[in-house]
Amino acid sequence: MNKLGEIIKDTIVSLPDFASSEQLSESFESYDRERLFSLLPKNESLFYLESGPCGRTILLLGEKWSIDIYAFKVEIKTEEKIESFDREGMTQVEILNSIEVWLQNQDDCLLGTSLMYEAGWDGEKRKASINRRLPDITIVCPQEVVIQDGDATVSYRDKSIKSLLKKNNHSYTENFSKDCMIKNTLSEENYLKCISRIKDKIRSGHSFQVNFSQAFEMVGEIDLLSWAKSLFENEAGHFSCLVIRNDYSILSISPERLVAKKSNTLITRPIAGTFAKSESMHDIEKALNEFRNHPKELAEHNMLIDLERNDLGKVSEAGSVYVHEYLCIEELPHLYHLVSEVRSKIQEGKGIGDVIQAMFPGGTITGCPKLETMFILNELEQSDRKAYTGSVGYIGKNESDLNILIRTALIEGNKVTMRFGGGIVWDSKPEKEYKESLVKARGLILSLIKGGAFCDFDHRSLRQFFS
Amino acid sequence: MILIIDHYDSFSHNLYQLFASQFDKVCVRRCDDIGLAEIKALNPKAIVLSPGPGTPRETGVTMSLLRSAEFEQKPIIGVCLGFQAMMECAGAKVDLAPEVVHGKTVSLKRPSHTIFSEQNEEMELARYHSLVVYENTLPKSVNALLVYNKMVMAAELKSMPRLGFQFHPESFLTCGGPLLVKKTMAYLRSKISV
Numbered sequence: 001m002n003k004l005g006e007i008i009k010d011t012i013v014s015l016p017d018f019a020s021s022e023q024l025s026e027s028f029e030s031y032d033r034e035r036l037f038s039l040l041p042k043n044e045s046l047f048y049l050e051s052g053p054c055g056r057t058i059l060l061l062g063e064k065w066s067i068d069i070y071a072f073k074v075e076i077k078t079e080e081k082i083e084s085f086d087r088e089g090m091t092q093v094e095i096l097n098s099i100e101v102w103l104q105n106q107d108d109c110l111l112g113t114s115l116m117y118e119a120g121w122d123g124e125k126r127k128a129s130i131n132r133r134l135p136d137i138t139i140v141c142p143q144e145v146v147i148q149d150g151d152a153t154v155s156y157r158d159k160s161i162k163s164l165l166k167k168n169n170h171s172y173t174e175n176f177s178k179d180c181m182i183k184n185t186l187s188e189e190n191y192l193k194c195i196s197r198i199k200d201k202i203r204s205g206h207s208f209q210v211n212f213s214q215a216f217e218m219v220g221e222i223d224l225l226s227w228a229k230s231l232f233e234n235e236a237g238h239f240s241c242l243v244i245r246n247d248y249s250i251l252s253i254s255p256e257r258l259v260a261k262k263s264n265t266l267i268t269r270p271i272a273g274t275f276a277k278s279e280s281m282h283d284i285e286k287a288l289n290e291f292r293n294h295p296k297e298l299a300e301h302n303m304l305i306d307l308e309r310n311d312l313g314k315v316s317e318a319g320s321v322y323v324h325e326y327l328c329i330e331e332l333p334h335l336y337h338l339v340s341e342v343r344s345k346i347q348e349g350k351g352i353g354d355v356i357q358a359m360f361p362g363g364t365i366t367g368c369p370k371l372e373t374m375f376i377l378n379e380l381e382q383s384d385r386k387a388y389t390g391s392v393g394y395i396g397k398n399e400s401d402l403n404i405l406i407r408t409a410l411i412e413g414n415k416v417t418m419r420f421g422g423g424i425v426w427d428s429k430p431e432k433e434y435k436e437s438l439v440k441a442r443g444l445i446l447s448l449i450k451g452g453a454f455c456d457f458d459h460r461s462l463r464q465f466f467s
Numbered sequence: 468m469i470l471i472i473d474h475y476d477s478f479s480h481n482l483y484q485l486f487a488s489q490f491d492k493v494c495v496r497r498c499d500d501i502g503l504a505e506i507k508a509l510n511p512k513a514i515v516l517s518p519g520p521g522t523p524r525e526t527g528v529t530m531s532l533l534r535s536a537e538f539e540q541k542p543i544i545g546v547c548l549g550f551q552a553m554m555e556c557a558g559a560k561v562d563l564a565p566e567v568v569h570g571k572t573v574s575l576k577r578p579s580h581t582i583f584s585e586q587n588e589e590m591e592l593a594r595y596h597s598l599v600v601y602e603n604t605l606p607k608s609v610n611a612l613l614v615y616n617k618m619v620m621a622a623e624l625k626s627m628p629r630l631g632f633q634f635h636p637e638s639f640l641t642c643g644g645p646l647l648v649k650k651t652m653a654y655l656r657s658k659i660s661v
Contacts, residue, residue: 303570319488
């Protein structure tokens with residue numbers, strides 16, 4: 001770290017305390033998302049986070065301070081002032097580790113965290129894409145932390161504010177996306193061409209798997225809170241989230257965890273293998289078992305477990321990495337997933353910055369080997385991924401949890417961008433892969449159509465698929 | 468210290484974990500981030516060449532390391548691409564494999580060589596490759612230890628402490644990886660003193 005780096009570190013470490021003066025048990029009788037939503041303030045920065053099956057729901061409200069890490073600068077904003085520093089002084093890892101130092105005296109604080117895909121190039125000599133407008137990483141110290149865990153709800157408040165949670169005057173609507181227009185940006189024909197290019201790369205030994213994606217775009221004024229409420233009621237994944245900030249918002253029904261740190265234990269939960277539900281399927285148990293033992297699905301899944309073992313292995317004690325759960329089936333509204341869990345013990349001296357650097361972007365949404373595959377993706381996908389396959393979650397003193405932003409919408413002004421894709425391997429059937437990317441799109445696109453959005457697809461078959 | 472040369476692979480740290488759980492100090496360095504002079508100065512007690520994307524020509528410092536007379540008595544273990552580089556440098560040919568296998572296992576009968584002595588009779592080995600070294604391209608200086616359908620799965624250089632695997636001992640799919648690595652290290656060290 002150079003002299004400028006020391007200054008940035010000092011600035012971060014001496015940011016104002018969260019200083020919780022109240023710990024209140026609220027009167028939410030039980031886990032009730034609808035009730036929580038009815039209390040959300042309007043026009044307030046917030047992180048709404050689900051963390052795992054039977055996990056907690058966390059709501060981080062307001063901004064006491066924020067750190068936005070851009071490709072070339074870092075911006076630190078408090079209630080008093082905004083400071084901007086040149087990034088040359090510090091790596092992403094150093095900034096995140098400094099934030100962890102600040103956290104040491106903040107027992108009740110959880111920091112809202114979001115990462116764009118492009119943050120994954122940090123520290124690499126060669127980079128393929130750069131975020132020009134959006135910050136690579138955002139860290140927000142909230143003014144209020146609400147944790148709902150089963151029947152209990154606890155709320156911590158910064159002493160300088162009154163509760164931000166209040167009876168909301170937002171009138172929720174079912175027509176949240178009326179006058180909006182959705183279109184696809186890649187034709188089926190071109191999707192299939194890209195798959196054939198990917199197979200050339202696999203044949204020549206440059207990749208084993210490439211997680212290719214296509215973009216859908218929507219233009220129009222959307223009622224974000226209403227859309228979020230409707231999505232979470234009908235489609236929620238175990239790691240759903242809603243982030244609202246000044247310059248962008250993220251809405252996700254992610255089913256996947258990137259990494260969690262619980263005291264010294266690191267946990268990652270890769271999803272690899274997607275199986276669409278269909279009404280013609282009679283013996284679901286038998287079909288799922290076949291899926292689990294299918295040579296292609298199995299090989300893909302095994303490869304990703306080795307990749308996750310590798311990434312955890314960078315920051316873990318020697319010999320501590322192990323496969324905790326293997327080939328579980330998880331059910332979602334439109335599909336089933338094959339899921340495993342890998343765990344390890346963090347190496348002494350490694351911070352949350354090192355952990356994120358080691359794991360991000362997730363192997364299940366890039367491919368393997370990761371870096372080479374990221375270059376292939378950049379060449380074939382026509383626009384930057386931004387929020388797609390980025391991450392949202394929280395960082396705390398004793399516990400952090402971050403998801404992978406798939407089944408995700410990035411909202412910038414009146415433009416909504418969503419990407420959907422899947423892992424292409426040597427024995428992939430191109431038409432089936434194209435279809436799989438659409439199956440994953442169903443949750444978000446169908447809900448937008450239900451909310452009143454019009455479709456401007458380039459092919460009739462797409463319209464049929466989403467009808 | 469054991470030096471792992473990383474060819475930008477996503478399994479290099481599985482190798483790191485495999486070696487670090489058995490040996491004192493293990494260090495991982497990117498193949499284009501270290502030169503021969505520094506490797507010499509570090510004086511590692513063994514060098515491990517990682518897997519990686521592409522062909523032996525895309526391995527940074529590795530080919531010059533393998534060609535340099537200075538490291539002829541240094542134990543070197545190659546895995547997948549690292550193994551292919553070692554073989555190409557010895558005069559063998561790296562070619563397209565008849566099939567692409569990524570994340571699949573093969574079950575092979577244990578060969579008689581000492582490094583396999585503590586493996587199961589039927590060895591379950593993880594494979595990730597689309598390129599391969601065929602047995603009939605091996606020069607006289609190379610001794611094939613394990614061959615599957617004419618593809619070399621393990622081989623050593625006769626006159627140097629160098630040995631490599633086409634399969635992945637660091638994968639969770641390979642049974643007996645730690646023992647194989649331990650035996651290989653001991654075997655290569657015994658070759659230096661001869």
